[in-house]
Amino acid sequence: MADTNPADGAGAERLRIYWTTGPGGAKIAWGTPGDFDRCVKLLDEHMPGRAEGYCNLLHKRATGIYPATHAAQLRGRD
Template sequence: MADFSARTEKLMRYWTSGPGAAKIAWGTPGDFDRCVKELSEHVGPGIVKGLCSNLHQRALGVRPGQEHKD
C-alpha cells in the first residue's frame, strides 16, 4: 500500500507542479478544461472532473471558479 501512496503522490506532483502542470498552465483561463482534456487520456470519464477539481485545489489553493472570489 505504501508503494501505491508514493506513486499517487508522484502523479499529484507531476500534474500540480511538474511537467503536467506546465501543460495545464494552472491559474490561467481554461486551466480546468485543459486538465480535463489532458487527464481524460489517463482516467475514466466518471472521475476526471473530480480529479481535476482536486488538482486545481492543490495547485492554486481554491476550487475551480473560485480564484477571483473575495
C-alpha cells in the first residue's frame, strides 16, 4: 500500500496516483455514482476530518470535474 504519511512531494504524488488511477482508484471507481462518498469513506480512516476536501481534489483529478458538477450531470442538470 502507498505511504500514508509522505515526507516529500514525490510521496504525495504517489498517493495521488494510488487514489486516482491505482488500486485505491479502482476501489473508488471514479466516474460512477457514489464515487465521492466511497472516496471519503476509504480515506477518512487515514485523514479524519480532511477526507472530503482531499476527495474533492482527487475527483477533479480523476474525472476532470468537481463532485458537485458530476452529481448535477448525473441528475441531468448541466
